[in-house]
Amino acid sequence: MPYSPFDKTFMDGLADLKTIGRYEIIRKLGEGGAAVVYLGKDRYIKRLVAIKMSRPTSDRGRERFFVEAQSAGMLSHPNIVAVYDADIYKDFCYLTLEYVDGPTLKKFCVRDALLPPARAVEIVFSACNALDYAHRKGVIHKDIKPSNIMLNREGAVKITDFGIAQMIGKTAELGVMGTPSYMSPEQAEDGIVGLQTDIFSLGCVMYELLTGERAFPGDNHFTIMYKIINKEPEPMLKIRPDLPEILEQIVGKALAKDVKERYQSCMAFADELRVALRGLTGVVFRDEDTGEVVDYVHHVPFFQNFTREQVAELVEANSIIRVPVGNIVVAEGEISDTFYIVLSGKLKIMKGDEEIAVIGDGECFGEMAYIAGQARFATVIADTDCILMEIKPTFVDRLSKSIQFLFFKNFATTLVRRLTRDSKDTGG
Known part of the structure; x- marks a missing residue:
């Protein structure tokens, strides 16, 4: 690749570099900014390393280079590249780092x-x-x-x-x-x-x-x-x-x-x-994860106008279930008034062999059977792996009027959204 005059003198200064300190140079890994990085090998402990070399043009630049050694060198964490060594070679500064064999x-x-x-x-x-x-x-x-x-x-x-x-x-x-x-x-x-x-x-x-x-x-x-x-x-x-x-x-x-x-x-x-x-x-929640479950459910759009305490009450009293892709959750014609809130995933709503809608995070289904006391009018199938909250009407009936109001308000919002979507789909 073509170099600027400064870059050319930089690279010329490293031409034919075979060793630096106790490290053998294997090949150049890359370059960018004001540094070039080589793959090296520690001759004593036979460990592959990355060697980052820079040639500061001022004392301030040299000081800044060694800030990396000071700051990263004091860090020891499995998700931070380790700094092994820092030194000077001619008018270059270099750091010896943990070699990571993988992409950015x-x-x-x-x-x-x-x-x-x-x-x-x-x-x-x-x-x-x-x-x-x-x-x-x-x-x-x-x-x-x-x-x-x-x-x-x-x-x-x-x-x-x-x-x-x-x-x-x-x-x-x-x-x-x-x-x-x-x-x-x-x-x-x-x-x-x-x-x-x-x-x-x-x-x-x-x-x-x-x-x-x-x-x-x-x-x-x-x-x-x-x-x-x-x-x-x-x-x-x-x-x-x-x-x-x-x-x-x-x-x-x-x-x-x-x-x-x-x-x-x-x-x-x-x-x-x-x-x-x-x-x-789709991790199944354990009893000791209740706080995290409440936090997750509270993020779901259906429950965002509930208080955290109200969501905690719902989580405590109802089941959170995982439904693998392809499984039928409710079947057309069955008698049941249980309804569901989608916590994650997508489901297809089928009328006979026709797909009439796809629903996802934060939407509910089965609520019409609960409200109207009628048989299921459609089949709902998991289009992806899903996590659902399964809610029994007997539980809702025992809730305070204020929480029941939130449920019915959100049912109505969902219905309006579906009707609007259907109207757009049919050109209405």
Whole structure:
């Protein structure tokens, strides 16, 4: 590839490099910014390593390079790339790092290579745990982006490149630093940077993992930073309607412009991701998970006008069931007044052999048999693996009038939505 004069002198200085310190150079892994990375081997302990080399042009640049050694070197976490060594070679600085044999998340941020939503959430969950650990150690990464999050051969997350990390409580040097598309508003405005900066950047990564689109696209840095400060990203469900609504809510909170409206810690971010994973993976809830179940159910659109205490009462008294794809939940003509709320998944409503509708997260079915006391008018089949809340009418009848009112209000809202959808489908 062609190099600028500076780049050429940089690479010329590393020509014919065979060894550095106690490390044998095997091959170049990549280059970017002001650094080049080699695959090396420790001659003494026979361990493969990544060697990141930089040639600072000033004392300040050299100091910044070793910030990575100081900040990442004090971190020991399974989801953070380990720093083994730091030294100087001629007029170059180098770090010896854990070698991760796997791709970065950049590979999975394009429309034709997206991971399943549950896997994407698992990755962000692991990144949250790693960043929470770093924050508790007093380190803010400040440059979270897809290319700085790797997956090893086993699929484990590894966060790398603490090159512009800041120690919490220390004042950052003047000037905007970070990668524009993943900067927080406070970074873009050269404001005070805290741990919520990493949360915003990770929200950008999650948005991209789920949609294949950048949250704040633009042709130049000015356009991107203007959008980060002033504009909301395109709704994820508009790009990818099959995503559960809870994921859009979580990403929306991570991307809040106001730091106070964002998650206040990566652990709080992770807690909500854990709730979402329950629905995405179809895990059967255990008794000791009641709090997480309540949180998840409360996120479902049908229950969002209920209080958390009311949802807890419903969870305590009713069954949450998993229905595998292809199973019939209710059959046309059967006599039953049990009704269901879809917590996750999609179901087909069939009248005879004709599919008349598809319903998903937050919708209800079977309520007409309960309200009118009539036989089922259609068959409902799981179109994907589903998690449903099964509600017995005898339970509803014992509820307070205020909760019964919420049920009937939401039944009516669902009915209006269906009629509106049917009208549009028939051109009415």
